[in-house]
Amino acid sequence: MRAVFREDHEMFRDMARRFIDKEIVPHLDEWEKQGIVPKEIWQKAGQAGLLCSCVSEEFGGPGGDYGHSAVMIEELARVNATAIGFTTHSEIVANYFVAYGNKEQNAKWLPGMVSGDTIGVIAMSEPGIGSDLRSMRTLARREGDEYVISGQKTFITNGGNADLVVLACKLDPASRDLTLICVETDRPGFSKGRLLDKIGLKGQDTSELFFDDVRVPVSNRLGEENKGFNYLTHQLAWERLIIGIRAAASVDSLLADTIQYTVDRKVFGKTVFDFQNTRFKLAEVKAKATMLRAFIDSCLHKVLQGELSADEAAMAKLMGSEMQGQLLDELLQLHGGYGFMTEYRISRAWVDARVARIYGGTSEIMKEIISRSLKPQ
Helix, strand or coil, X not given: CCCCCCHHHXXXXXXXXXHHHHHHHHHHHHHHHHXXXXXXXXXXXXXXXXXXXXXXXXXXXXXXXXXXXXXXXHHHHHCCCCCCCHHHHHHHHHHHHHHHCCHHHXXXXXXXXXXXXXXXXXXXXXXXXXXXXXXXXXXXXXXXXXXXXXXXXXXXXXXXXXXXXXXXXXXXXXXXCCXXXXXXXXXXXXXXXXXXXXXXXXXXXXXXEEEEEEEEEHHHEECCCCCHHHHHHHXXXXXXXXXXXXXXXXXHHHHHHHHHHHXXXXXXXXXXXXXXXXXXXXXXXXXXXXXXXXXXXHHHHHHHCCCCCHHXXXXXXXXXXXXXXXXXXXXXXXXXXXXXXXXXXXXXXXXXXXXXXXXXXXXXXXXXXXXXXXXXX
């Protein structure tokens, strides 16, 4: 057992692994073809107590911590089920309510998110704005006790299944301040665009969202007006560590797969593993994966203590995503031509990993954040 996890975390891992192996793994190919995961699997996960780890028992949650969240992230990554949008829903969107929601909002929305009946999304990205969130154009104008929202969002994970949107928008188009507003997807004027055709994460329902004078009560605002950017920034450290956790778990799992493949695969009268080049490549991947794991676990320990800094999270995201891409490429190469076949998990994992260097802040943005800590105080 890794030192960062307690016994209750490992008990949760056993439960999560059994569920994932039984209810998710057999259907991954089908869901990739459909481009979306059926809502029934969300409800099954909710019934199993696997959603929204950090939500308190008061609002129907399991009352866990980031350690339980990390376990679920790792177990999905282990089988390359990262396209399943549980993590965004449970470990990101739900945490906005935990951090900034009032009691009435949490009582209204969190029980449904815990049960899997209400699927939540966070809507920040817009066409053409890249990493500059403050330049977004989605606008919410105040009319009495309502906000009237107009705008468009894109690259929204779980967008096809979404029931509740935590929307980042502006109250003044000339301002760079942001506000978070919750929008139920059954409100007039709201619509979902097509499911976006991606090179990877095929089973994830990534889509566009449209807001055409959507009216919501002021009581749907999450936190204070014009404080949304601060809220987003505060949550980003954990969100970036999620990508690092996922990367480390993916490399560990695919390394084990590749070792077994090279032991079983024969060429020129001996196994692929018998070649010194193969063993040296695997040894290098193992060494780098072990170093990555040590750093990620150190960051997770700091999260559990409430001590993870923005630059450390950026390092975890940067090195996790970059090393994942590099190491999975090495492992795919050891599969030879079969590594290019989608029937092998390494091929899908290799493609799926590419986006890790983009979402959650690009590698270039991570370097900028880290560089700010270099100047002597």
